[in-house]
Amino acid sequence: MPASNPASVRVLERVDLTLAWRGTSSEAPVGPDDSTHLERLFFADRPLDAETLDAVIALG
Numbered sequence: 706m707p708a709s710n711p712a713s714v715r716v717l718e719r720v721d722l723t724l725a726w727r728g729t730s731s732e733a734p735v736g737p738d739d740s741t742h743l744e745r746l747f748f749a750d751r752p753l754d755a756e757t758l759d760a761v762i763a764l765g
Contacts, residue, residue, distance in 0.1 A: 714746065722748035726762060 726747040747761055 717748045722750055725749040725753055
């Protein structure tokens with residue numbers, strides 16, 4: 706989910722999801738108006754092992 710939506714972040718926190726990862730997508734921007742290179746947030750309802758978290762991050 707893009708980090709630019711604070712209302713959605715608050716909803717996820719209210720339902721007890723935990724921020725598991727914060728970072729940028731794997732693609733580099735191709736121009737000044739490119740919005741594909743956004744900061745991403747990944748929330749989870751349980752602890753994730755490193756392999757699972759890496760797989761989710763790789764999905765972009």
